[in-house]
Amino acid sequence: MPLKNKNQFVFVISVVTSFLVETSYGQTSDPQAQHLVPVCAYVPEAMQRGHSNAGFYRGVKGDPGIVGKQGPKGEKGVPGEMWNVGGCPTITYHFPRDNQITDYVWYRSYVPRMTEATACAWLETSEYNHHATWISYTTSNRDNEFFIAFINPTTVRLAIAGKGYDFTVPQLTSETKMHFCVWFSSKRRQVGISINAKSVSVLSYTGEIMNGGASMLLAQEQDSVNAGSLDASQAFHGNITNPMMWPRVLSEDEISNLAHRCECPVDHAITFTLDRAELYGSATYSIPDVCPII
Structure with missing residues (x-):
């Protein structure tokens, strides 16, 4: 059945995600499993556009790279005159x-x-x-x-x-x-x-x-x-x-x-x-x- 709009697409994804999570939770004995966040959780469009709350989904910043060697000193310029x-x-x-x-x-x-x-x-x-x-x-x-x-x-x-x-x-x-x-x-x-x-x-x-x-x-x-x-x-x-x-x-x-x-x-x-x-x-x-x- 073709989906007519984005809301239908979000509804389908939410139903499938709920089913998979419930199935997974039912198979584990870990009492903390109920607090896991589904991997395929929907990110609101406002956050995709750069809304401040989207920071929650950003990746961890990597370590700074190694600083390169300083280049050789340039030639000394001709002294200027005082005009x-x-x-x-x-x-x-x-x-x-x-x-x-x-x-x-x-x-x-x-x-x-x-x-x-x-x-x-x-x-x-x-x-x-x-x-x-x-x-x-x-x-x-x-x-x-x-x-x-x-x-x-x-x-x-x-x-x-x-x-x-x-x-x-x-x-x-x-x-x-x-x-x-x-x-x-x-x-x-x-x-x-x-x-x-x-x-x-x-x-x-x-x-x-x-x-x-x-x-x-x-x-x-x-x-x-x-x-x-x-x-x-x-x-x-x-x-x-x-x-x-x-x-x-x-x-x-x-x-x-x-x-x-x-x-x-x-x-x-x-x-x-x-x-x-x-x-x-x-x-x-x-x-x-x-x-x-x-």
């Missing part, structure tokens, strides 16, 4: 030796083509009395594509597209950290320099551009790409802090904010942060607790 609220990365590169060709920092990211640019950094050195290179950038077609160097205590040289321009500056004799910005503009056909946020000199130039895609170094003057043809007499000895470049001429107010408030325009093209730089020889770095200001 201040003004958007400036605060990092100092140290070049402890003069008259050598082994100590430098190589910028390992892409250098873009620029029709104008501003390069700024805090510099600290006592070696103004000879050719000391701050930045050197050389392409496969041309050495001195862009470079900045101290020629003597009163002369700073900028080279752009292989041509040099010498700025006459107040005598540089102190070891005190100074803020330098050097810029060029092929649109204006001018190059200029600021020291401690004050414009020192502006010169005319023929308007060449700086080509991209080559190698840039701190603290050595390279005459061929990939740190080639270095000259020990042109090495920089001292400290360079926060070297950066922008693909335009910064305004006087922006340079002043850099030097006095450590506020950096966000459209920078080059930053010598640790994820973009490789250190060679005895060159080291440190992360100052505060960004330098005048």
Whole structure:
């Protein structure tokens, strides 16, 4: 006989279960047998859906498994720089030796083509009395594509597209950290320099551009790409802090904010942060607790 609904199915199961239990109980002499719960007892639908009373029918929780071995320690990551609220990365590169060709920092990211640019950094050195290179950038077609160097205590040289321009500056004799910005503009056909946020000199130039895609170094003057043809007499000895470049001429107010408030325009093209730089020889770095200001 087919069953028409669930209630009929439950009734049949209950009758069969009662019969089997009564038969079983009648065959045992154990007085506790009457208290046994039938194995096929019906579980109400509400309990099947997760009702709290359904916990009575849950199985016993097993013992926890064996804890696996801890994996090997990962590699140590590259230390991060401290970026201040003004958007400036605060990092100092140290070049402890003069008259050598082994100590430098190589910028390992892409250098873009620029029709104008501003390069700024805090510099600290006592070696103004000879050719000391701050930045050197050389392409496969041309050495001195862009470079900045101290020629003597009163002369700073900028080279752009292989041509040099010498700025006459107040005598540089102190070891005190100074803020330098050097810029060029092929649109204006001018190059200029600021020291401690004050414009020192502006010169005319023929308007060449700086080509991209080559190698840039701190603290050595390279005459061929990939740190080639270095000259020990042109090495920089001292400290360079926060070297950066922008693909335009910064305004006087922006340079002043850099030097006095450590506020950096966000459209920078080059930053010598640790994820973009490789250190060679005895060159080291440190992360100052505060960004330098005048």
